[in-house]
Amino acid sequence: MKEHAITYDVEVIDEKMRKKHLSIPAERPLTLYVNKKELLTIMTLGANTRSLIIGYLRNQRLVKSLDEIESIQIDWEVNAAVVKTKNTNSNIDTLTGKVTLTSGCGQGTMFGDVTAELEKFQLGVDLKLKQSDLLEIIDEVRMYSSIYKQAGSVHGCALFKQSKMLFYCEDVGRHNAVDAIAGKMWEFGLEGKDLLFYTTGRLTSEMVIKGAQMHIPFLLSRSGVTQMGVEMARNVNMTLLGRCSGKHFYVFNGVERLIFDLLD
Amino acid sequence: MKEHAITYDVEVIDEKMRKKHLSIPAERPLTLYVNKKELLTIMTLGANTRSLIIGYLRNQRLVKSLDEIESIQIDWEVNAAVVKTKNTNSNIDTLTGKVTLTSGCGQGTMFGDVTAELEKFQLGVDLKLKQSDLLEIIDEVRMYSSIYKQAGSVHGCALFKQSKMLFYCEDVGRHNAVDAIAGKMWEFGLEGKDLLFYTTGRLTSEMVIKGAQMHIPFLLSRSGVTQMGVEMARNVNMTLLGRCSGKHFYVFNGVERLIFDLLD
Structure with a gap:
């Protein structure tokens, strides 16, 4: 091969x-070393790898800004990525124990700490979305020439500014795809409050948490939701749109941000 | 609620x-304590919880047999499960560091160690499956009155003995669903070598590894595969059937275990 x-x-x-x-x-393993310490092995498609690493460190709260990362070297000969941070006394060493403890099977990742942190957090209500723009988004995702279309078996995430697609990242796991998007946001200096986040995967608690951490008020999916996904979205006042397909969608939370401009 | x-x-x-x-x-958190030590928090549907815990401990190689587990107490009031093992000097303490290290985002779980362990492992070739039985399996899964049918957004795993369904477990994550099946196998004293494993999820490296660890020679899915899923299946000589739907399927590896009894 x-x-x-x-x-x-x-x-x-x-x-x-x-x-x-x-x-x-x-699908290939990538072992992440941060300041000479082995952190974890990620199974990944191998696209958007730099963004994935940045986004992973961001979403795990291991670095607070892109500035903290001095260098990232990716070596596919040995399936390793070597990260150096500027301040070796940064969050990495203190947080690593805690992070890995709750990160089994992708379901528990970061859960304990972040829930508490988001407890009083509320997303802004300024951003609105017209139904006509929503249908354009759904169509744009459908038409996008993705790896999924060619080969299946990957999850995709996209970032939109109204109906304009900014990025589309795919990976073998939906957690990786969202991390890559988080990385791209830092790389391009984008704030979440004006953006919409689309995922092909289900809207579980972890997706809502990651969206809220990125301050994105809209989370869209062609898939469904879980009860805790809805509960979390209510807590942080996120607009949650599921089962988006063709002209159809369900608003699971935050309907006040949606402008129904297509009704007679 | x-x-x-x-x-x-x-x-x-x-x-x-x-x-x-x-x-x-x-979708609810369940924090797992083993011998008074917090191990991790799993996000789960809350069905098959005992089997999920047993299977998780099994698949993470934290216990070597069901006998090693003295008691499991699940308390949904506080979303916690308390496990006591007989020998507190068992694998748990030595392995915990290693396991959590590679378990980020569900993609890296156990990867490093197990790959090496499976390097020379080969599944037996005795078990065969008739195409007619395969179509029955596909149909049985389709007809099964699942939570997925009612509510969507869950993954299912089933264990078959030829065309007879033994168990069907669902959870919000596909890793949990396969762990629950692994738990049931121990609870019912079943060996993998005579069984077939069906999952609604994709056939990634981790699914093949878990199947091989359970000594199950057949892995079936209605979804697709990744390249490392195929590679791992070749390494351990597992029969890999993807895109199973209606009368259709693709054999990605191990066609010699399949009997094409429906061809003219």
């Missing part, structure tokens, strides 16, 4: 015993 | 500004 490809061609056998060729997404 | 429900009713607004009622799955 080629090195560093994002998709691979595999030969499969179908139900008639015919040989076929399919495209499938790459 | 009710305590301990598996699904919840929520009021949503649709694209015509109509109020509707939808059923959505529960």
Whole structure:
């Protein structure tokens, strides 16, 4: 197999015993070292890797700003990324114990601390979205020439400013895709309060928490929601739009930010 | 909201500004304490919780057999599960550091150690599956009255003995669902070598690793695969069937275990 490809061609056998060729997404380990300490191994598609690393460090609260990161070196020969931070006494050493403790199976990541932190946090109410723009967003995602379309089996996240798509990141895990978006926001100096966040994945508590941490008032998905996703969205006053498909969608929370300009 | 429900009713607004009622799955934190030490917080549906805990400890290699677990107490009042093991000098203390280190975002869990461990492991070739039985399995999953059907947004895993379904476990994360199945196998004293494992989720490296750890030679999904899922399946000689839907499927590896009894 080629090195560093994002998709691979595999030969499969179908139900008639015919040989076929399919495209499938790459998946590779990347071990993250921060200040010479091994932090964790992420399984990733291998696209947007720099943004993924920055976003991971951001969402795990291991660095407080992009400035704190001195350098990132990614070496796919050994599947490793080496990060140096400016202040080696930064959050990394004190937080690492706590972070890894709650990060099993992707469901518990950061949960304990962040919930408390977000307890009194409220997203701003200034940003509105017209239904006509929402339908454009849904259509833009549908038309986007994604790796998902070509090879399936990846999750995608996109950042919109009204109906304009700023970024689209895909990865084998939905957590990675959202982390890559968080990284891009720092790299391009974008604040969340004017933006909309789209994910192909489900709207679970963790997605709402990450969206709120990025101060993004809108979270959209073509998939559904969980009860704690809704509960968290209510707590932070986030507009939660699920099952977005064609002209259809459900507003699970925060309908006051939506302008129904297409009703007769 | 009710305590301990598996699904919840929520009021949503649709694209015509109509109020509707939808059923959505529960999602709740469960903090796992093992021998008085906090291990991690899992976000879970709250079904099959005992099996999930047993399977989690099993798949993380924290206990070597069900006998090692003295007691499990689940208290949903405080969202905690308290596990006591018989030998407090067991794997738990030595492994905890290593396990949490690689368990970020669900993609890296256990990866480093287990890959090496599985390097020379080969699944047995005795078990065969007829295409006609495979179609029955696909149909059985389709007909199963799942939480997914009612509320969406969960992943399901099932264990089959030929075309007979033994268990069906669902959870908000696909990792939890497979852990619950691993727990049930221990609880019912089942060995993997005669069984087939079905998941609604994608066949990534971690699913193949967990299947191989359970010694199950067949892994089936209605979803697709990643390149490392295929690579791992080749390494351990696992039969990998993806995109199973209706009468269709693709064999990504191990076609020699499949008997094409429906061809003319």
